[in-house]
Amino acid sequence: MSVNSLQLQHFVMNIVIINKSDTTGGAAIVSMRLLNALREAGHNARMLVAERKSDSPYVEKIASGFRLKSAFIADRIPMAYHNGMSRSTLFKIDGAIWGIDITSNPLVQSADAIFINWINQGVLSLEDIYDLSKLGKKIIWTMHDMWNFTGICHHAGDCNRYIYPLQCGLCPLLRERWWNKNPSFFDLSYQTFLRKLCLYKLVDITFVAVSSWLEQCARQSTLLKNQKIKRIPNAFPLPDIKDIHRTESAGRIRLIFAAARVDDDIKDFSTLKEALRYISEHHPEIAEKMEITIIGGIKNRSLLKKFPISMQYRGTVNDQKEMQRAYQSSDIVISSSEFETLPGTLIEGQAYGAIPVAFDRGGQRDIITPGETGCLAQWDSAPEKRAESLAKAIIEAVSMLGTPDLHLRLYRNVADRFSPQAVAYKYLDLII
Numbered sequence: 001m002s003v004n005s006l007q008l009q010h011f012v013m014n015i016v017i018i019n020k021s022d023t024t025g026g027a028a029i030v031s032m033r034l035l036n037a038l039r040e041a042g043h044n045a046r047m048l049v050a051e052r053k054s055d056s057p058y059v060e061k062i063a064s065g066f067r068l069k070s071a072f073i074a075d076r077i078p079m080a081y082h083n084g085m086s087r088s089t090l091f092k093i094d095g096a097i098w099g100i101d102i103t104s105n106p107l108v109q110s111a112d113a114i115f116i117n118w119i120n121q122g123v124l125s126l127e128d129i130y131d132l133s134k135l136g137k138k139i140i141w142t143m144h145d146m147w148n149f150t151g152i153c154h155h156a157g158d159c160n161r162y163i164y165p166l167q168c169g170l171c172p173l174l175r176e177r178w179w180n181k182n183p184s185f186f187d188l189s190y191q192t193f194l195r196k197l198c199l200y201k202l203v204d205i206t207f208v209a210v211s212s213w214l215e216q217c218a219r220q221s222t223l224l225k226n227q228k229i230k231r232i233p234n235a236f237p238l239p240d241i242k243d244i245h246r247t248e249s250a251g252r253i254r255l256i257f258a259a260a261r262v263d264d265d266i267k268d269f270s271t272l273k274e275a276l277r278y279i280s281e282h283h284p285e286i287a288e289k290m291e292i293t294i295i296g297g298i299k300n301r302s303l304l305k306k307f308p309i310s311m312q313y314r315g316t317v318n319d320q321k322e323m324q325r326a327y328q329s330s331d332i333v334i335s336s337s338e339f340e341t342l343p344g345t346l347i348e349g350q351a352y353g354a355i356p357v358a359f360d361r362g363g364q365r366d367i368i369t370p371g372e373t374g375c376l377a378q379w380d381s382a383p384e385k386r387a388e389s390l391a392k393a394i395i396e397a398v399s400m401l402g403t404p405d406l407h408l409r410l411y412r413n414v415a416d417r418f419s420p421q422a423v424a425y426k427y428l429d430l431i432i
Contacts, residue, residue, distance in 0.1 A: 012042060012043055012044055013043045013044065013112045013113065013428070013431060014043075014044045014046075014110050014111045014112045014113075015038055015043055015044065015045040015046070015111060015112065015113050015114075015115060015431075016045075016046050016047070016048060016107045016108055016111040016113075016114055016115065017031055017034065017035055017045065017046070017047045017048070017115040017117060018047075018048050018049075018062075018102070018114065018115065018116050018117060018119055018123070018124065019031040019047065019048075019049055019117040019118055019119070019123075020049060020050050020051060020118050020119060020120065020121060020123050021049055021050065021051040021052075021053065022047060022049045022051070022052055022053060022054045022056065022059045023051075023053045023054050024051060024053065024260075025118070025260065026144065026260070026344055027117050027118035027144040028049075028118070029344070030144075030210075030234040030235065030344070031047065031117045031118075032047070032054070032056070032059075033234070033235040033236070033237060033420060034115070034234075034235055034420075034423065034424065034427065035047050035056075035058060035059075036237075036420070037235050037237075037420035037421065037423060037424035038424050038427070038428070039058065040420070040421070040424070041421065041424045041425065041428065043428070045058065046058050046059070046060065046107050047059045047060070048060055048061070048062045048102065048105065048107060048108070049061060049062065050062055050063075050068045050072075050100075050121075050122070050123045060107065062100050062102055062105070062123065063100045063102075067100060068100065068122065071098050071099055071100055071122035071123075072121055072122035073122075074097075074098040074122065075094075075095075075096075075097055075098040075099070075120075075121055075122040075125075076090065076121070076122075078095060078097055078188070079093055079094070079095060079188075082174055082187065082188040083173065083174050084174070089173045089174075091121075092153060092154060092155075092173055093152040093153055093154075093171075093173050093174075093188075093189075094120035094121065094147060094152055094154070095152055095188060095191075095192045096119070096120060096124065096125045096126045096129075096192070096195075097125055097126075098122055098125055099119070099122060099123055099124040099125035099127075099128040100122070100123065100124065100128065101128055101131060102124070102128070102132070103128075103131050103132060103134075103135060108132070108135070108137075109135075111137055112137065112138065112431065113137060113138040113139070113140060113431045114132060114135075114137050114138070114139050114140070115140050115141075115142065115427070116129065116132075116139065116140070116141040116142070116205075117141075117142050117144065118144055120147070126195050126196065126199050129199065129203070130199055130202060130203060133202070133203035133204065133205070138206075138430070138431050139203070139204070139205045139206070140205070140206045140207075140208060140427065140430055140431075141205050141206070141207050141208065142207075142208040142210065142232075143207055143208060143209050143210065143214060143218065143341075144210060144341060145214075145341055146162070146214070146217060146341075148196075148207060148218070148223070148224065149162055149196075149217070149218050149221035149222075149223040149224045150162045150168060150189075150193075150221075150223075151168030151169070151171060151188070151189030151190060151191075151192045151193040151196075152168070152171065152173070152188060152189045152192050153171070153173055153189070155266060155338075155339050156217075157172075157338070157339070158381075159171075159172060161189075162217075162221045162222065162223070163220050163221060163222070164220060164221060164222040164225050165222060166222060167190065167193055167222060168189040168190055168192070168193040169184070169185035169186060169187055169189055169190035169193070170184070170185050170187065170189075171187055171188070171189035171190075173189075174187050174188060174189065193222075193223070196223055197222075197223060200223060200224070200227055205227070205228070206228045206229075206230060206430050207224060207227055207228065207229045207230070208229075208230050208231070208232050208427075208430075209229060209230070209231050209232075210231075210232065210233055210234050210341055210342045210363065211231070211233065211341055211342040211362065211363025211366045212231060212363065212365065212366050213341070213362050213363045213364075213365070213366070214231075214341050214342075214362075214363060215229060215231045230426075230430060232423060232426045232427060233342060233366060233417060233418050233423060234342055234344065234347075234418065234423070235418060235419070235420040235423035235424070236344070236347050236348060236351065236414060236418040236419075236420070237420050238351050238411070238414060238415055238419070241408065241411050241415075244328065244352060244353065244407075244411065245328065246328055246352075246353050246407060247325075247328050247329040249331055251289065252289055252290075252291055253286065253289045253290045253291070253331055253332070253398055253401070254290075254291055254292075254293070254329060254330045254331045254332070255290060255291070255292040255293070255309075255330065255331070255332045255333075255334055255394075256292065256293045256294075256295070256326060256327065256330035256332070256333050256334070256349060256354060257269070257272060257292060257293070257294050257295070257296075257333075257334050257335075257336070257345075258294075258295040258296055258317075258323070258326075258333075258345045258349075259295075259296040259345070260296055260297065260316075261296060261297050261298070261299075262294060262296040262297065262298040262303070263298050263299055263300045263303055266337055266338055266339060267335075267336065267337050268336045268337055268338050268386075269303055269336060270303065270383075271336045271383065271386050271387050271390060272334060272336035272390065273303065273307065273308065274383065274384075274387035275336070275387045275388070275390035275391040275394060276290070276292070276307070276308045276309050276391070276394075277308040277387075278387055278388055278391040279308075279309075279391050279394065279395065280308040280309060282391075283395060286395065286398060287308065287309050290309040290310065291309060291310040291311070291312070292307075292309060292310070292311050292312070293311075293312050293314060293326060293329075293330065294311065294312070294313045294314065295314050295315070295316070295317050295323070295326065296315075296316060297315070297316045298313075314326075323348070324348075324352060327348060327349045327351075327352035327353070327354050328352045328353065330349065330352075330354045331354060331355065331401055332354055332355045332356075332357055332394065332397045332398070332401075333345060333346055333348075333349025333350065333354040333355070333356050333357070334356075334357045334358070334390075334394065335356070335357070335358040335359075335364070336358075336359070336390060337358070337359065337362070338359070338361065338379070339361055339362045340358065340361075340362040340363060340364060341362060341363050342362075342363040342366060342367070343358060343362070343363070343364065343367070346358055346364065346367050346368070346374070347367055347414055347418060350367065350373065350374065350410045350411075350413060350414055351410070351411055351414040351415075352411075353406075353407035353410055353411070354410075355373075355374055355375070355397045355400055355401070355406070355410070356368055356373070356374035356375075357374060357375045357376075357377070357390070357393045357394050357397050358374070358376060358377070358393075359376070359377050359378070359379040359386075359389075359390065360376040360377065360378060360379065361379040364376060366417070367413075367417075369413070371396075371400075372409070373409060373410055373413045374397070374410075375393040375394070375396045375397045375400070376393060377389040377390045377392065377393035
């Protein structure tokens with residue numbers, strides 16, 4: 001614990017966290033964890049959201065349902081116009097054009113510090129954030145993806161236009177429109193890029209990256225290269241190690257894959273399926289022992305057909321204890337995502353004794369030490385090579401099963417890096 005944190009123990013800080021939701025999505029989950037960790041540290045933390053679904057007395061709605069719905073629609077209309085009315089990319093881009101003015105909200109007025117988290121889709125506009133900065137309060141903006149330093153996208157993929165000295169424009173997520181066939185450098189991504197550039201020059205904000213990979217990307221960017229950036233991981237509350245009771249496998253090799261949306265493009269579920277097919281064809285003696293549990297919503301059910309190994313689909317699981325039991329009944333937790341800022345399923349699975357396997361393309365190295373606390377595959381743009389690489393990482397994880405004290409090592413790795421108390425005090429250090 002730092003000197004600043006020791007000082008903060010002697011008085012109570014009023015902190016308000018702004019996020020779109022209190023339960024839906026990864027940013028919502030970790031925001032609630034931060035809220036609880038700050039309160040457990042003795043501070044008066046509250047949360048303002050557009051979508052309130054929990055019964056927490058410390059969470060309030062930003063505005064009425066009508067105002068929020070109006071802001072959401074007004075925010076989506078220009079996105080739809082500029083992306084050629086394509087629903088496939090409509091929620092992959094945000095311009096923060098419309099939002100809710102919360103400067104007069106009592107929680108904001110009384111706050112010593114304002115924590116901005118995920119605020120797109122009509123929650124806060126860039127102009128609203130500028131207005132918050134004029135209140136003279138400490139503002140800390142946690143980056144859960146790349147949006148803060150790109151024009152409009154949350155994940156840049158293979159596009160490098162956000163990297164200094166380049167500027168966004170000619171965005172690949174903005175399709176050609178029938179009323180304007182010529183892609184433009186001065187498109188919505190460029191316009192939003194300039195709005196962010198102006199905002200960052202006018203405000204005093206500390207940006208928090210939740211992984212070392214995201215921090216590196218931010219420091220390389222044109223928008224944030226000269227801004228204050230700190231790295232603080234998301235918090236993951238854990239039970240005591242003595243309360244974790246692993247379920248024996250009886251000779252089976254149990255895999256688990258969990259996501260809010262299984263068929264979200266960025267989760268690249270098809271690559272996982274092809275990796276398991278590779279194992280089935282090249283290592284049938286291993287594949288016949290394998291079974292996989294899939295958790296999360298899915299629209300394209302065809303992805304679940306003709307699965308190469310034994311498979312159980314459990315749909316969306318909202319009960320935390322049920323998720324814990326699922327992890328405790330798994331040997332290997334897998335992420336096949338193209339990019340992950342700090343994949344929570346890997347951390348949670350690891351904490352409960354499942355070996356994490358993922359591509360080395362994002363914040364995974366903050367979680368996995370290859371060969372010790374998990375396995376990393378090398379991402380490749382060619383689907384066949386990508387699947388083969390993931391398959392080999394899964395085989396490597398299988399070889400780790402049975403290692404003495406492995407479950408204890410995995411648990412301690414999470415406890416040392418992501419405990420709520422440690423994360424809360426790192427945030428508190430930023431306030432003074």
